[in-house]
Amino acid sequence: MGKKIQEKKREKETIGITAPKKEFQDWYPELVQKAGLADYAPVGGCMVIKPYGYSIWEKIQQTLDRNLKDSGHVNAYFPLFIPEKFLKKEAEHFSGFKPEVAWIEDENEKYALRPTSETIIYDSYSKWIRSWRDLPLLINQWCNIIRWETKVTRLFLRTREFLWQEGHTAHASCEEADKEVMLILKTYTDLIENCLAIPILTGKKSEAEKFAGALYTATMEALMPDGKALQMGTSHNLGQNFSKAFDIKFLDRDEKEKYVWQTSWAVTTRLIGALTMVHGDDKGLILPPKIAPIQIVIIPIPFKDSIKRVLKEARALEKSLSDKFSVKLDDRESYTPGWKYNEWEMKGIPLRIEIGPKDVKKKQVVLVRRDTGNKLPVKTKDLPKKAGKILDEIQKNLFRKAKKFLQDNTKPAGNFQQLKTLIKSKKMAKAGWCGSPACEAVVKDETGATIRLLPFKKEKGPAKCVKCGKPSKDTVYFAKAY
Amino acid sequence: MGKKIQEKKREKETIGITAPKKEFQDWYPELVQKAGLADYAPVGGCMVIKPYGYSIWEKIQQTLDRNLKDSGHVNAYFPLFIPEKFLKKEAEHFSGFKPEVAWIEDENEKYALRPTSETIIYDSYSKWIRSWRDLPLLINQWCNIIRWETKVTRLFLRTREFLWQEGHTAHASCEEADKEVMLILKTYTDLIENCLAIPILTGKKSEAEKFAGALYTATMEALMPDGKALQMGTSHNLGQNFSKAFDIKFLDRDEKEKYVWQTSWAVTTRLIGALTMVHGDDKGLILPPKIAPIQIVIIPIPFKDSIKRVLKEARALEKSLSDKFSVKLDDRESYTPGWKYNEWEMKGIPLRIEIGPKDVKKKQVVLVRRDTGNKLPVKTKDLPKKAGKILDEIQKNLFRKAKKFLQDNTKPAGNFQQLKTLIKSKKMAKAGWCGSPACEAVVKDETGATIRLLPFKKEKGPAKCVKCGKPSKDTVYFAKAY
Numbered sequence: 001m002g003k004k005i006q007e008k009k010r011e012k013e014t015i016g017i018t019a020p021k022k023e024f025q026d027w028y029p030e031l032v033q034k035a036g037l038a039d040y041a042p043v044g045g046c047m048v049i050k051p052y053g054y055s056i057w058e059k060i061q062q063t064l065d066r067n068l069k070d071s072g073h074v075n076a077y078f079p080l081f082i083p084e085k086f087l088k089k090e091a092e093h094f095s096g097f098k099p100e101v102a103w104i105e106d107e108n109e110k111y112a113l114r115p116t117s118e119t120i121i122y123d124s125y126s127k128w129i130r131s132w133r134d135l136p137l138l139i140n141q142w143c144n145i146i147r148w149e150t151k152v153t154r155l156f157l158r159t160r161e162f163l164w165q166e167g168h169t170a171h172a173s174c175e176e177a178d179k180e181v182m183l184i185l186k187t188y189t190d191l192i193e194n195c196l197a198i199p200i201l202t203g204k205k206s207e208a209e210k211f212a213g214a215l216y217t218a219t220m221e222a223l224m225p226d227g228k229a230l231q232m233g234t235s236h237n238l239g240q241n242f243s244k245a246f247d248i249k250f251l252d253r254d255e256k257e258k259y260v261w262q263t264s265w266a267v268t269t270r271l272i273g274a275l276t277m278v279h280g281d282d283k284g285l286i287l288p289p290k291i292a293p294i295q296i297v298i299i300p301i302p303f304k305d306s307i308k309r310v311l312k313e314a315r316a317l318e319k320s321l322s323d324k325f326s327v328k329l330d331d332r333e334s335y336t337p338g339w340k341y342n343e344w345e346m347k348g349i350p351l352r353i354e355i356g357p358k359d360v361k362k363k364q365v366v367l368v369r370r371d372t373g374n375k376l377p378v379k380t381k382d383l384p385k386k387a388g389k390i391l392d393e394i395q396k397n398l399f400r401k402a403k404k405f406l407q408d409n410t411k412p413a414g415n416f417q418q419l420k421t422l423i424k425s426k427k428m429a430k431a432g433w434c435g436s437p438a439c440e441a442v443v444k445d446e447t448g449a450t451i452r453l454l455p456f457k458k459e460k461g462p463a464k465c466v467k468c469g470k471p472s473k474d475t476v477y478f479a480k481a482y
Numbered sequence: 483m484g485k486k487i488q489e490k491k492r493e494k495e496t497i498g499i500t501a502p503k504k505e506f507q508d509w510y511p512e513l514v515q516k517a518g519l520a521d522y523a524p525v526g527g528c529m530v531i532k533p534y535g536y537s538i539w540e541k542i543q544q545t546l547d548r549n550l551k552d553s554g555h556v557n558a559y560f561p562l563f564i565p566e567k568f569l570k571k572e573a574e575h576f577s578g579f580k581p582e583v584a585w586i587e588d589e590n591e592k593y594a595l596r597p598t599s600e601t602i603i604y605d606s607y608s609k610w611i612r613s614w615r616d617l618p619l620l621i622n623q624w625c626n627i628i629r630w631e632t633k634v635t636r637l638f639l640r641t642r643e644f645l646w647q648e649g650h651t652a653h654a655s656c657e658e659a660d661k662e663v664m665l666i667l668k669t670y671t672d673l674i675e676n677c678l679a680i681p682i683l684t685g686k687k688s689e690a691e692k693f694a695g696a697l698y699t700a701t702m703e704a705l706m707p708d709g710k711a712l713q714m715g716t717s718h719n720l721g722q723n724f725s726k727a728f729d730i731k732f733l734d735r736d737e738k739e740k741y742v743w744q745t746s747w748a749v750t751t752r753l754i755g756a757l758t759m760v761h762g763d764d765k766g767l768i769l770p771p772k773i774a775p776i777q778i779v780i781i782p783i784p785f786k787d788s789i790k791r792v793l794k795e796a797r798a799l800e801k802s803l804s805d806k807f808s809v810k811l812d813d814r815e816s817y818t819p820g821w822k823y824n825e826w827e828m829k830g831i832p833l834r835i836e837i838g839p840k841d842v843k844k845k846q847v848v849l850v851r852r853d854t855g856n857k858l859p860v861k862t863k864d865l866p867k868k869a870g871k872i873l874d875e876i877q878k879n880l881f882r883k884a885k886k887f888l889q890d891n892t893k894p895a896g897n898f899q900q901l902k903t904l905i906k907s908k909k910m911a912k913a914g915w916c917g918s919p920a921c922e923a924v925v926k927d928e929t930g931a932t933i934r935l936l937p938f939k940k941e942k943g944p945a946k947c948v949k950c951g952k953p954s955k956d957t958v959y960f961a962k963a964y
Contacts, residue, residue, distance in 0.1 A: 041561045042568070042605050044590060049559040051621060058557065075540065077531040079523045080595075080626055080643055086524070104586050104595070106630070108526060113562075113586070113595075123524050133816065139533060144562055144626065148588070161562055334615065 016342060020282045024226045032155045032276060035285045035346050045153050045160035049269065052347060055293040056272050057163065061142065063195055064165065067187050073138040073167065078121050081111040086119040089245040093118065096212020100147040113146035118213065118264055121168045122246040129170060129260060131251045137170040156273030157482050164268035170248065170260040177237050177261035184235040184265045185218050192232055196271060197288035197399040198222050198278050199406050200232055201477060203453030208437055215239030221452045223406045224277045227426025229452045229479040232274060235265035278402050285348025286370050288398050289391040296321060296387060297349045298329045301337045301356035313360050317353065324384060345370060350394045351387060371397055414462045419478060423447045428479040432472025434465035442467055449478040498824060502764045506708045514637045514758060517767045517828050527635050527642035531751065534829060537775035538754050539645065543624065545677055546647065549669050555620040555649065560603050563593040568601040571727040575600065578694020582629040595628035600695065600746055603650045604728040611652060611742060613733045619652040638755030639964050646750035652730065652742040659719050659743035666717040666747045667700050674714055678753060679770035679881040680704050680760050681888050682714055683959060685935030690919055697721030703934045705888045706759045709908025711934045711961040714756060717747035760884050767830030768852050770880050771873040778803060778869060779831045780811045783819045783838035795842050799835065806866060827852060832876045833869060853879050896944045901960060905929045910961040914954025916947035924949055931960040
């Protein structure tokens, strides 16, 4: 009995986050847990994705899956277990992933728990692909991924197991593979900027930072409130590196045998972490309406003799809104309206509708925006239209705010000292780079920052390499990263 | 080059199944592979679920997920890794699963790759559940499952890894848990009988056959063409076995602490195997319309000077049907209509529409049913209505046929000799049972058949136990099983 009383006490204490957002390192894990997104698992380095967090993942899945299918991609499922000999076939790939692979053995063989599935999937491709008629082959897989991280666990960002989708395509030419890489980047950008309201920079990775085994890696980078970049997703042109290692050939129209050109690409549950960090505030999560599992919450404010009337009106509202929006009526009797406000603010519901006896009389409701806290009385008859308009505004406002943050915190660095100062003061630095891996390595050693990307279109910037002072080949973005 | 020519040859040979359905042991794996459902993986005991097979799984997921959400269930995700100490907490559970667990170790601990997730999930429940307000807790998870089978691999039926959903609920009373068990059984039955068109028997498992750690197990059993029963899904009342082992208590309205009552339940990708076995024929798969990823395939039959006209009409048909049905127009130029007929028959598309120049002139099309092969000319203007009607008929016909097979192959056994003969001749036997585990064990040893279920409602049947001749307590169903 003692335990339960203690827990009841703890329950009271734990409503609301104790750390403000400016105490970012404490704020983030507390918010993730208290908003019901995820929890530390009783397994070192793992997380439990709780129902509310998972419902956001389902929204991400639905949006992305529909778009991938519209562009001709299909889903399949390949084994969790990858024979060691497969993983070793592409040497660069193997050495890139080896440090974080979890292994399992039976009497015959040693298997990796997939840290990524190129090798196991391409073994099948070598059997399935015969002629140009089989191309392009556009397959996607939703699954769990294992990377036996030894660094500290960060919910959604660094865990030994996470969920993702991984696309694996095969094409007849490098140009087609290039197009696929960019099509996917566009699909991802649409998801991240238009639905998650997170502005990103896109470009190529340097040789040092590209995917192990790729020809090149296209990346999307977002800037978190602590000045660290978060890689939001990547799309790789694998060239013929894997098709040569796995003997994936096709008979072309010209009757010649050729190796296919391949791409692979992924986004993961870390997107939920990004969403939390970018938009959240001292009160909790703020979800962009397009990705919110619940867009509108209705809170009745009943007084003694008006309970029935208020509830009846609230139910009518719920019904009238649920055609167009995802609505929840919180009619629990054992909680006060104030308690409910706090809870749904914590969960980041974009729009709250309050309705009390006076509102019923005036044929109105009060709308409260989660992003600004602004209250607005609205006539009930105008509600569906008005709610739609405000949700649009919230979506735009969240993106605008995040975009401003990205712009305000990205500064040019003309020399190494400026770069050091910028990184130390939690900025992203735009700087010249001569293209030498040596300069890149020194910057990383001395500042902890890496080249996050080389923009696709050459950008104007400092004319000299930020490290060696030689003429710059590219203007690149440096930041510390998750 | 030699390899490719060989493969081209092989490709020609492999159109069509070489084994008829009566050669069941050869027919099944050949069909699964040739219809594009699944393939043997290059990992011992594993399978690759190919895009067409996965699209059937997606249909199953959509149907079931919607129904589970409608009845208040939510999805979440728990780790693949289960600490050995958790698995050991419920002794009966541990000993039931131990033989097929795959283990992985790091410096600190030994982990099972989830063979089922009761223990890892209930550790979280012990933290999440505090009061009656938290109940019922209704969580479902879609994930991969690992059972390190040592027996021979059978695609979809027995593989080291498969996909499933597992529901895990907690309730305030045994009655509520009982209700949940039956609600899920009803939800599953709806999926399996109404969508997959597979008739099932439902009832309880005997003590020897129930889920390791359960109070009782409700099961659904279907009869395959080779006379073996296939367990299609189970729903368990776990009683308080796990809540006591994992200390999952709640403070009830009466201010007393109580252990929760729990259920767990699952269906897996083996449903795709059942679908294949029950409905397939010598030409390939036959999919019930309600679960077919493609319900109607349109095959244009172009002649030299009418290609454009026929194609135009075929496209108009596709458009007019795709509001109501899932339609595919096969307008590939590099294959003949005859080749296409074979391919789509192999894939089990319920309804084919043929349209040639004569049909265009007559403003008609020819419908061909996959289940009966019947051809029917239909006026184009009547098509949407007629197609809907025929798809309904196909759905019903497949169920009726399968139901007749189940009835024709289930026979009463009055004594042990009759039981032996029935099992040997690939029947399911309905027999009396005294309730003694000893009789059950002898039947299993001597015939290979197990008690598949005890019907929920006592059924009339032989008055004496099929083994010992003592008065029967229950009429039960015996069969060999997958």
